[in-house]
Amino acid sequence: MLEEHQRRQDEVVAQKKSAKPVVVSSYAVVGGDSLWSIAGKFNLDINTLLGCNELKDPDRLPPGATLQIPNQDGIFYVFRKGDTLKKIADRFGIYEEAIWAANSMDRSSVLEVGKTTLFLPGTKPITVVQQAEGGKKDSISSPTKKAGGFVWPLQGRINSSFGWRRDPFSRRKDFHTGLDIKGTHGRPVGAAKAGTVVYAGWMGGYGRTVVINHGGGYTTLYGHCSKLLVSQGQKVEARKIIARCGSTGRSTGTHLHFEVRRNNVPINPRSVLR
Ligand SMILES: [Zn+2]
Structure with missing residues (x-):
């Protein structure tokens, strides 16, 4: 042995x-x-x-x-x-x-x-992700709607928060661009807000992933899913079940990697979740 x-x-x-x-x-x-x-x-x-x-x-x-x-x-x-x-x-x-x-x-x-x-x-660029939250200046475009009103896509313990952490694989300092919400395999994942599915498929280290565009410069990403239940171009309401929790891609256990991006820059999901 x-x-x-x-x-x-x-x-x-x-x-x-x-x-x-x-x-x-x-x-x-x-x-x-x-x-x-x-x-x-x-x-x-x-x-x-x-x-x-x-x-x-x-x-x-x-x-x-x-x-x-x-x-x-x-x-x-x-x-x-x-x-x-x-x-x-x-x-x-x-x-x-x-x-x-x-x-x-x-x-x-x-x-x-x-x-x-x-x-x-097998490496990622070492860059400081610009934290767009709270800032007034928005060089790309200004969100038309006030942020907020996002609902939790899955209820569960937060395994890893937004911000600097030790990468679970390389043990290097790494910027975690979302929240890791612990879940069990197959648990339903809901859309955080109404929007249009702009991506549903395999996405490198994120594994099976859904990306929803909510307009106003906001998108959300749901990674490591076991199963995807929506397809590209589909319109979804808030809380609509879009996927099932899993551990696909570069993942250390069953969880949802949930990301909120403003103008494609990841922001702290907690700043818009209610
Ligand atoms: Zn994550």
């Missing part, structure tokens, strides 16, 4: 040390595309698209713009002064060997400051 356990542990580490060589294709944005729909189409995390492309306004992708689409989740990183692969790997919570494998490199490869671009497999 112990040997079996050890063997599994070794396998996990070996897997984390390996990566498939990165292949990047380009994608031309067409009308109606959103970062979410493109991420879903290529089965990638939104963070991958953000980390592989310099997007001025992720909320508005101009048709015709070209996005870099890698064949796996991760980000591009330009080698900086003082960097070593070990330091980069530690900062992003991955193994040096995985960086070599993804970039088809070995110990003899030359890394040039400011020139060498590395793909860091």
Whole structure:
């Protein structure tokens, strides 16, 4: 039994040390595309698209713009002064060997400051998410309606709040963009407010996910569901059952990851929940 356990542990580490060589294709944005729909189409995390492309306004992708689409989740990183692969790997919570494998490199490869671009497999960009709540200035557009009036999509204990936390996988400091509401498998998840379903499908680390647009710049996201009960384009009322609780995607247990975004910037759901 112990040997079996050890063997599994070794396998996990070996897997984390390996990566498939990165292949990047380009994608031309067409009308109606959103970062979410493109991420879903290529089965990638939104963070991958953000980390592989310099997007001025992720909320508005101009048709015709070209996005870099890698064949796996991760980000591009330009080698900086003082960097070593070990330091980069530690900062992003991955193994040096995985960086070599993804970039088809070995110990003899030359890394040039400011020139060498590395793909860091399985990572997310380390950025401070701008907290839009409470602020008056809204550079993108001002919500037409006053926020509020969102109802809880699921009743349950809050396993993880909005804000900085230790990532449950990498143990790195990570910004948690929503609330994790504990639930049991199959429990109904309700729409937090009336709106239109703009995404229903698999979304990278979020697993089976529903996104609802409520107008006025507000959207809500329901991640890690076991089953989706609505489809894209469908209009829903508040409390309408849209999905069932699960643990799909990058999840450590059965819960709902609930996100509220204003102009695509995650805000603290508690600031609009009643
Ligand atoms: Zn979460």
